[in-house]
Amino acid sequence: MPHPSGKRIDAGIAADLLINTLLVVICAAMLYPFVYVLAASISSPEAIRENRVILGPVGPLSSEAYRLVFNDARIWVGYANTIFYAVVGTAINLAVTVLAAYPMSRKKFRGRKFMNVFVSMTMFISATGMMIPLFLVVKSFGLLDTRLSLLIVFAAFPFFIILMRSFLETIPEELFEAARIDGASEWTILFRVALPVSGAALATIGLYYLINRWNGYFWAMVFISDPDKLPLQVVLRQLIVAARMGEELDMSIERAGTTAEAVKYAAIVVSTAPIAAVYPFLQKYFVKGVTLGSVKG
């Protein structure tokens, strides 16, 4: 039946309704795996085993899995290591990125052209091509199984250096000139003039580095074998694989399998919670990062 106020408005409302419904469905689908993990981590092991956890937690609620996680030395050690790699690693990342980007952004610096080529060139060889030689270099330096390996092998990404350089180039030259006339050294200008106005860029690039450090898995798995130095993601992977083995061998009927399963869910929650709790507030910086990158190559 046609709406009295005209067909077009009717169609508009229908379209809005359809789009909003679709978005709700998409969001629900994206949230579902996380809701499931959260529910499973506090459900009773029996409920998980009998497949009764579908959406919400199934009682009797149990904090057993979390108790096991908090008593598991591997997870604690992994957590501490990840915090260490993330904090120290990101600090190194930002330091190297800024030290590279600042001279490269100074228009009258004679090494500018050379440094731009020197840094950009390395982006052309693919990660796969570098995989084995990089491993051999780290090995020959005696860095295998050291915390230092993870910190310095990825001390900076060329892409973010270029991004930072492009940002610094947008700062009005007058600011620098004024400082120079006042007799400021380049170090003073960097710390007193350039960095104070680069907050948004530093936050954006720092966040990318931080997330990368927090979520990094592959190279930690390759470089590090000492359990005391492993980051959380590698420990988590071991737990997930152990739980899966339990299921595939159909051992889940036994207690060992159930415990592994519950611990896995709790460990996923514990490792993902910090980032999930923080990213909505930092979202604008990521959005800025994407637009920052598209301004200038």
Added chain:
Amino acid sequence: MRIAEATKPYPRLRRKGRYADERALWIMLIPVVAYFVFFRYLPMAGVAIALKKFSPFLGFSDSPWNGLEYFRQFFASIYFPRVLRNTLVIGAYYLLFAFPAPVALALMLNSVASPPMKRTFQTITLLPHFVSFVVIAGLAVNMLSPRTGVVNLVIQALGGESVFFMQKQEYFKGIYTAIRIFKETGYEAIVYLAALSAIDPTLYEAAEVDGAGRMRKLVSITLPSLIPTIVLMFLVRIGNIVSVSFEEVLLLQNDVILETSEVISTYVYRRGLIGADYSYATAVGLFETVVALALVIGSNAIARRFRDAASLW
């Protein structure tokens, strides 16, 4: 005097009696150059072991040269067509299915009238991007598990038979693509949302005055304004097609489905780091680099031409 002035930087400042110290800039660059030399350029030079019969005991310089033998070996093996096909098919799946998803999501988000709702939708769709591959792969295997996975529970509820998805050769590429869509659509939509917000609102107002409806505005204003971004992103993706997200594939695959899930990068890992077949694996990696480089340079050239053309419009 003139020569001295020409070699000194910042001549204008020098007149004021102040030297801008270029030396400080070089000192800043010392750690940067050291880092790049040791961990970017040294491994790049190390790629030369693809042409050597590298032995860890002899070391890099003492290992004998071996010519193109390892390339020949790779091209003659059954792995060459297999990993190349898997890599390219996964790339094609990406372009076909995963590439349009963020465009659609951005258009949908853009049409949500209430800003808080729009922000909520965007925040939720961004979540998977920030979660590690380890967790995402673990969740995927969980959701697809034959006994406890929700996908199979739905299939069973509909009267179907439970499928062991992760053990079936034919499903891997589709599963991988679906996970890519799940993880990255929200993030990749950002660039399109930025393009959408850059559209001049007076265009829409003028169209409304002319009596244009919703659909008309979408077809005549929104889509044409998005096309440059879409084409550029497409070209960038083609350039990256060979560099399939390595960590994701590695974490998802298992021995049973290696035949359809092994891509060039995971093959390099298996032969080089697991099998310690350093020279051979480096040769395979170098092959990947050459193909990737050709694609990147090719698509960049087209992108540049397109950008020039776009700026003329």
